[in-house]
Amino acid sequence: MSPIDDELRSLFTSRADLLAPAPDPLAGIESRARRMRRNRVAASVAGTALAVAAIAAVVPAVLPEKVADGGGSQFADVTPTPTASAPDRAFAPQSLDPANPWPFRGTESVLIDGGQQSLTDQWRAKHAGSSLTPLYGQVYEPSNAGEVVFVASGPDGDRWAVATTSESGWQILVDNALAPDTKALLAALPGDEVPRLLVLTSPAIGDIAYAPDGTTFRSYEGSDGGVSVVPLEGDTSRDAVRVLDGNGDLDKPVFLGPAPDFVAGSGAAAAPNNLVTWPSRGATPDAAFLEKALNAFAQGLGAKRSDVEGKVLFAGDDDARNVFVFGQAWIKGSDAHTFGYSVNGKGEATPFLGPITAKNPDVLAFVVAAGTGQSTETLVVVPDPAVAKVLYGVAASEYDVKGAGQENLNGVVLIDRDPRAQGDKLKLLDGSEKVLFEGEVASLLCGIKECG
Amino acid sequence: MDEQAREAFRGYVAARSPALLRTAYLLTGNRADAEDLLQTALAKTYLAWDRIREREAVDGYVRRVMVNTQTSWWRRRKVDEYATDVLPERSTGRDATVDLALHDALWTALAELPKRQRAMVVLRYYEDLSEAETARLLGVSVGTVKSTTSRALSKLRETSGLRDDPRASLPADGVLA
Numbered sequence: 001m002s003p004i005d006d007e008l009r010s011l012f013t014s015r016a017d018l019l020a021p022a023p024d025p026l027a028g029i030e031s032r033a034r035r036m037r038r039n040r041v042a043a044s045v046a047g048t049a050l051a052v053a054a055i056a057a058v059v060p061a062v063l064p065e066k067v068a069d070g071g072g073s074q075f076a077d078v079t080p081t082p083t084a085s086a087p088d089r090a091f092a093p094q095s096l097d098p099a100n101p102w103p104f105r106g107t108e109s110v111l112i113d114g115g116q117q118s119l120t121d122q123w124r125a126k127h128a129g130s131s132l133t134p135l136y137g138q139v140y141e142p143s144n145a146g147e148v149v150f151v152a153s154g155p156d157g158d159r160w161a162v163a164t165t166s167e168s169g170w171q172i173l174v175d176n177a178l179a180p181d182t183k184a185l186l187a188a189l190p191g192d193e194v195p196r197l198l199v200l201t202s203p204a205i206g207d208i209a210y211a212p213d214g215t216t217f218r219s220y221e222g223s224d225g226g227v228s229v230v231p232l233e234g235d236t237s238r239d240a241v242r243v244l245d246g247n248g249d250l251d252k253p254v255f256l257g258p259a260p261d262f263v264a265g266s267g268a269a270a271a272p273n274n275l276v277t278w279p280s281r282g283a284t285p286d287a288a289f290l291e292k293a294l295n296a297f298a299q300g301l302g303a304k305r306s307d308v309e310g311k312v313l314f315a316g317d318d319d320a321r322n323v324f325v326f327g328q329a330w331i332k333g334s335d336a337h338t339f340g341y342s343v344n345g346k347g348e349a350t351p352f353l354g355p356i357t358a359k360n361p362d363v364l365a366f367v368v369a370a371g372t373g374q375s376t377e378t379l380v381v382v383p384d385p386a387v388a389k390v391l392y393g394v395a396a397s398e399y400d401v402k403g404a405g406q407e408n409l410n411g412v413v414l415i416d417r418d419p420r421a422q423g424d425k426l427k428l429l430d431g432s433e434k435v436l437f438e439g440e441v442a443s444l445l446c447g448i449k450e451c452g
Numbered sequence: 453m454d455e456q457a458r459e460a461f462r463g464y465v466a467a468r469s470p471a472l473l474r475t476a477y478l479l480t481g482n483r484a485d486a487e488d489l490l491q492t493a494l495a496k497t498y499l500a501w502d503r504i505r506e507r508e509a510v511d512g513y514v515r516r517v518m519v520n521t522q523t524s525w526w527r528r529r530k531v532d533e534y535a536t537d538v539l540p541e542r543s544t545g546r547d548a549t550v551d552l553a554l555h556d557a558l559w560t561a562l563a564e565l566p567k568r569q570r571a572m573v574v575l576r577y578y579e580d581l582s583e584a585e586t587a588r589l590l591g592v593s594v595g596t597v598k599s600t601t602s603r604a605l606s607k608l609r610e611t612s613g614l615r616d617d618p619r620a621s622l623p624a625d626g627v628l629a
Contacts, residue, residue, distance in 0.1 A: 011555050012578040016474035025469050032495035221517045248503045
């Protein structure tokens, strides 16, 4: 036994054993239990009153086959297994109705301070005209990322989705059509040690259980009624989820069906290892604009938009009324490229496909083309936040300090550059005048296929 | 729940709540949260009482509910302070100042562990559950318990300033920065 084992035992014993028992805990327990039961019944009755679909009365004799996953998605559509329900109004299972969805559970902290608006913007960039209602929110502690489950309605039909916060904004992890009479939303999410299965049901249900082998169920109690998170380990090819009503009726489960598979390397777990850690600077880009930029990147590389992700490093505009965004973009599973996208005053878009970003670079840059009647283009220099001074020179031995008076750009420098410039250079210094980078601008602008 | 079942539940609470409160306290780090956590876990147990067929398994059920509930609470509550209302004991036979500093450092380090790591450490070193029992209770593999506990202990050593010989690592004044 190691000393730390002894110390832990000693610490636990000394601290815990001095704890006086709570006086008569039973009254509080029974009161809280009654409150929990009342909440379940209230939610259940509300759901029953709103239900419009007849409930199937067929008990599945065997579990259905594992949900097909033809697209390689880590998330399965959870079309409800034909399940039975007792005609007991007080504990009737509750389907998810987008018009009158389940009440929100979990933490709202991930949606405050504009979080819900930015999520809505991001969602509408993909599903125009859609409105969404959050159902559940949590902060996943290991990554400190917010996660939100929501239901949406619009021209694309009823959908349900899971989104997570990332450095580039909201990332949609799940985006599935909502089948009629859905009673459980299941999503396999990435985790720090093992993937996680998130199960979201009506708060009126009584028990959520998971069976790795499809038959040996074990209950997973969460702190919020109707929500459970299950670690996914080992062979999950036959795993299943079972949801029971408030009576715990094993013969008539609210939901009984296979759990979706998690596919490693997709979703939030797919961030490339050359992603820079700098904060996003400048303006907050419009979600629709960002979506167009990432579309352009996908087209430039012949990839599907759904396979492309990005991180914004700087967004803003210049004197020639060009609006632009600059950062990194990548195809899932591949290294990230520096990438820019600009739109001029006439609405003409110009993507910039930069090189694969070096690991831990000191500076990244891209060029916004000269507008009509403009004699200069804009060189956008995005340095490491530790850089104190940016110098630019058109000739080999001459440098001008750039960036003075541009404090609002938080270190990013916009330089008017002659489109015909050759051999122009950048030099970056830290606070003690130490040179962090010195080299030709062209070396930062090498495209995917060629340089210059 | 009929009167007989209710009486059985009362008996269980009376007999086991002091011990379960201690576990809740070690999981949460303060008494108020521990009482709240235990009450929530026992209320859920109350509602499920008729479904728990093996009375010997109730402790495991309550512990599992506590760990799962506490995990979610940690996600919801950003804990910036780790207060304690219990003074560490002053043992005899060792330098009390050193013991106090050691325990304080270790307690602080525990509070900084991720929720699952802390739960595993409490189950292994307070509840004295085996790796297999801990794995069963948390619904994970034995390998995960081993690796997670190992990472937790490494972090505790690192954060608290403990080494394999804790006394040798302490500064002369017993104060750990």
